[in-house]
Amino acid sequence: MVNNHQAVTVRELSKVYVGRQGSVEALREATLDVPSGSFVSLVGPSGCGKSTLLKIIGGLITKTAGTVLVDGREVTGPQSGVGIMFQTPVLFPWRTILQNLLLPTEVYGLKKEDYVDKCLKLLDMTGLSQFSKAYPRELSGGMQQRAALCRVLAYDPELLLLDEPFGALDEFTRERMNLEVLRMWHLNNPAIVFVTHNVGEAVFLSDTVCVMTPCPGCVAKIIEIDLPRPREVTLMKTRRYADYVFEIREILGV
Amino acid sequence: MADTKLTDSSNDVDGQAVVPASALGNGNGVKPWTAITQSKWFGYAMVPLVFIVAVSIWEAISRAGMVAAIILPAPSAIGKSLLELVTAPFFPKHVQATLYETVVGFLIAAVLGLFLGSIISQFPIMRTTLYPYIVAFQVLPKSALAPLFITWFGFGVASKVVMSAVIAFFVVTLNTMVGLESYAENEYLLMRSLQAKRWQIFTKLKVPSALPFVFAGFKNGITLALVGAVVGEFVAAQAGLGLLVEVYNFQMKIPLVFATIIVLSLMGLALYGIMELLDRKIVFWRTSSWEQDIL
Numbered sequence: 001m002v003n004n005h006q007a008v009t010v011r012e013l014s015k016v017y018v019g020r021q022g023s024v025e026a027l028r029e030a031t032l033d034v035p036s037g038s039f040v041s042l043v044g045p046s047g048c049g050k051s052t053l054l055k056i057i058g059g060l061i062t063k064t065a066g067t068v069l070v071d072g073r074e075v076t077g078p079q080s081g082v083g084i085m086f087q088t089p090v091l092f093p094w095r096t097i098l099q100n101l102l103l104p105t106e107v108y109g110l111k112k113e114d115y116v117d118k119c120l121k122l123l124d125m126t127g128l129s130q131f132s133k134a135y136p137r138e139l140s141g142g143m144q145q146r147a148a149l150c151r152v153l154a155y156d157p158e159l160l161l162l163d164e165p166f167g168a169l170d171e172f173t174r175e176r177m178n179l180e181v182l183r184m185w186h187l188n189n190p191a192i193v194f195v196t197h198n199v200g201e202a203v204f205l206s207d208t209v210c211v212m213t214p215c216p217g218c219v220a221k222i223i224e225i226d227l228p229r230p231r232e233v234t235l236m237k238t239r240r241y242a243d244y245v246f247e248i249r250e251i252l253g254v
Numbered sequence: 255m256a257d258t259k260l261t262d263s264s265n266d267v268d269g270q271a272v273v274p275a276s277a278l279g280n281g282n283g284v285k286p287w288t289a290i291t292q293s294k295w296f297g298y299a300m301v302p303l304v305f306i307v308a309v310s311i312w313e314a315i316s317r318a319g320m321v322a323a324i325i326l327p328a329p330s331a332i333g334k335s336l337l338e339l340v341t342a343p344f345f346p347k348h349v350q351a352t353l354y355e356t357v358v359g360f361l362i363a364a365v366l367g368l369f370l371g372s373i374i375s376q377f378p379i380m381r382t383t384l385y386p387y388i389v390a391f392q393v394l395p396k397s398a399l400a401p402l403f404i405t406w407f408g409f410g411v412a413s414k415v416v417m418s419a420v421i422a423f424f425v426v427t428l429n430t431m432v433g434l435e436s437y438a439e440n441e442y443l444l445m446r447s448l449q450a451k452r453w454q455i456f457t458k459l460k461v462p463s464a465l466p467f468v469f470a471g472f473k474n475g476i477t478l479a480l481v482g483a484v485v486g487e488f489v490a491a492q493a494g495l496g497l498l499v500e501v502y503n504f505q506m507k508i509p510l511v512f513a514t515i516i517v518l519s520l521m522g523l524a525l526y527g528i529m530e531l532l533d534r535k536i537v538f539w540r541t542s543s544w545e546q547d548i549l
Contacts, residue, residue, distance in 0.1 A: 060443050077449075084447040086440040093539035094462045106458065107448040135539060 006072070007159050007191030008034035008057055013066035015052050015217070026052040027217035029066065032210055036158075037189045041202035041209045043248065049217030050195045051163055057193060058084050058161045070159060080108075083157030083190075085165045089144035091136035091151075097123065098132040101151045108155075115154060122150040126180060142173040146180065153184055160185075160192045167196070174198075175233070178205055182231060199252070203227075203244045204236060211251050220251050327509040335509035336516060339498075351493035352483050353521065355411050359418025360479035360525075364472060367423045371430025376456065392424045396482070400489045409490050418482030422475040429471025433464030466540050469533040476525045484518065495521070 015027040027049040034040045042050040055061045056068055059078040068075045070082065091100045101119040105112050123129050126146045128139075136144055145166060152160065162181070166174040178201060185192060196202050202209045206225050213220045225244055227235060235241050290296055309329045315321060316328035323331065339345055370388065373380045400417055407413035437459050445455045487496025495518050502510040534540075 055443075058447055060446055078447045080449065082447070084444070086443065088438070088440050090438070090440045090444045092441070092459070092462065094465075103458070104448050107445070107450045107454055137539065 005036050006033055007036045007038070007070065008032070008040075008193065009067070009069040009072075010053070010057070011067040013053065013056065013068055014064045015049070015056060015061070016064045025216050027056075027064075028215065030212075030217065030219045032219060032222065034159075034191050034193055034208075036191050038207045039185060039192045039194065039205055041194045041196055041206040042212055043196055043199055043202040043209055044212035044220075044252065045197060045214060045254075047216065048212040048214040050212050052217065053212075054161050054163050054193055054195050057159075058082060060084070081158045082161065083152035083155065083159070084161045085145075085148055085152050085163065087164045087167045089136070089141075089148040091144055091147060093136055096133050096135055097128065097139070097147050100136065100147065101154055104151065104155050119150065119154050122154055123147070125184075126150055142169050142177065145169065145177060149177075149180065149184065153188070156188060157190050160190045162192060162194045164195050164197070167198075174201070179233070181205070186230065199245050199248045199254075200236065203241060203248065204231060209244075209248060211248050213252065223248065324506060324508055327512060331509040332512040332516070335507075336513040339510060339513045339517065348493050348495050348498050349517070349521070351411060351414075351491075351497075352480075352487065352495040352518070355414035355418055355483035355486065355494065356476070356480045356521075356525065358411075359415045359482055360422055360472075360476050362415065362419035363422035363475050363479060364426055366419065367426025367471065367475065368430050368468070370423070371427040372434065374427070375431040375434040388424065388427065396421050397485050400485050403486065404490045409492050414483045414486035414491065414494065417486035418479040421482035421485075422479040425474040425478060426468070426471040429467045429474075430464060433467025433471075434460045436467060437463040465537045466533075469529065469537055473526060473529045473533065476529050477522055480518070480522050480525065 010030055010032040012029040012031055013027055014025075014029055017024045017026055030049070030053055032040070032053075042053060044050050052061065056063050057070065057075065059070075059075045059082075063075075070079055073079075091097070092103070095103065098116070098119060101123070102112055102115060104110075105115050120129065120132060123132050126149065128143060128147055128150070131139055131143065131147075136147070139147065149165070165181075166177045169177065181192075181194075182205065194202070194205060203225055209223045209225055210219055211221045211223065212218065223244065227238075227240060227244075312326075313329050316323065316326065316331075327335075370384070374385055374388075375381070396417070399420065400413075403413040403416050403420075407416055441459055441463070442455065445459050450458070483494065484496035484499075487494035488500055491497040495514055498514045499511055499518075502508075502514060
């Protein structure tokens with residue numbers, strides 16, 4: 001199973017948080033594959049460990065037991081080539097949008113000039129070109145999150161980890177953002193792990209949906225979504241889409 | 255930004271107030287009383303008005319001889335003394351002394367506070383070993399140290415500079431510590447995901463996040479530094495406004511005592527104003543002033 005074509009390999013991964021109130025099991029023997037260039041969603045209710053799983057893949061928190069490989073290498077901490085997006089845009093208020101997009105160049109020690117054009121192009125593609133010199137507070141929540149998407153895409157990640165990136169946005173904006181993600185994904189084709197609690201969103205976006213339940217933190221089922229691409233909004237009206245959504249809701253008991 | 259918000263909210267108040275007025279049936283385009291009292295300009299107009307009314311009452315009480323002039327001189331007498339004081343040839347020397355002690359004391363406190371706050375918040379071992387001593391030093395009433403500082407550093411400005419630095423450094427230290435920990439978790443995770451080094455996280459995330467708190471500390475610190483300078487001058491000094499207060503009080507020149515106090519508060523106001531200006535200039539992204547309400 002472990003081969004070069006897997007962007008992420010997770011085997012019997014467990015995580016136990018040890019706190020003052022005792023220990024909390026967040027993840028129990030989760031197993032998952034993310035093939036290169038594929039779109040995988042982790043869907044489930046709050047407390048099912050989906051965010052924990054994502055952060056372990058990203059090297060932001062440590063595992064308790066099991067194996068996590070990214071690009072065939074054991075994860076020991078944050079890696080290059082991996083981009084992460086959170087539920088909040090995480091734009092620094094003291095930086096303009098363009099300066100925020102260029103923050104990784106400073107951290108990576110790259111030449112800023114090499115990336116300015118690329119960042120401006122991405123902003124243009126997401127309809128933010130006139131905001132490059134604006135400060136984050138001058139943008140709406142959706143626009144801020146689009147800028148955050150540009151920041152992560154500017155550095156060509158091979159693996160994109162999205163932790164409920166549009167969870168705080170309204171329904172309409174979220175739908176638009178999802179289409180935006182798909183469009184960007186088709187351009188560079190990174191592997192994407194997408195955490196959400198929205199079943200419909202997971203089915204619409206993904207090649208594979210990993211259904212998680214708070215048992216605690218178990219992967220209940222992995223479902224291949226065999227729907228044509230590129231996906232249009234009209235897909236959500238189809239019977240096959242509805243069947244997938246129904247199947248997953250059945251597993252989650254909602 | 256803050257100004258636009260103020261205008262917006264006052265407009266809202268106006269808009270809301272129109273409704274109950276018409277409901278009461280007394281509004282034919284006439285602005286209701288509540289709208290006037292709640293408007294921003296009314297507030298601004300009230301400031302000098304309150305001053306004039308208070309001073310007039312005070313003047314009346316003094317002239318009626320209800321309080322002895324030696325205890326509470328009339329505002330007019332204080333005004334005359336103020337003019338006498340600021341035109342006196344010795345006045346600049348004393349202003350300069352107090353200003354120098356305050357500013358230099360504050361600068362030392364700022365540097366020391368930033369340094370201590372940084373190492374305490376960034377190195378757990380420093381927190382464990384240093385912080386208890388700093389707190390122990392803070393709970394000590396530092397005015398008690400003033401005579402000691404005179405003995406150690408002499409009657410000149412040095413002892414007052416030390417006094418002022420000692421009084422002001424804690425608030426800067428504390429605000430720096432709190433500020434450096436005030437970043438959001440996701441901001442930290444983002445930096446980590448970029449494989450940022452520790453110093454990069456410090457300079458690119460923690461320091462900018464700390465600035466609003468640091469400036470809150472500076473604003474408190476500069477006021478405390480002035481307190482330190484005056485306390486030091488009370489004990490023993492060759493020059494300074496604190497010395498003038500003491501001397502005039504001893505000579506029973508109470509209007510001049512008041513006049514000197516006015517000069518001192520104007521000096522404090524000016525120093526605070528400079529800090530406020532720097533704050534707005536440097537921490538331009540701040541949208542609310544809640545940080546200022548902490549301390």
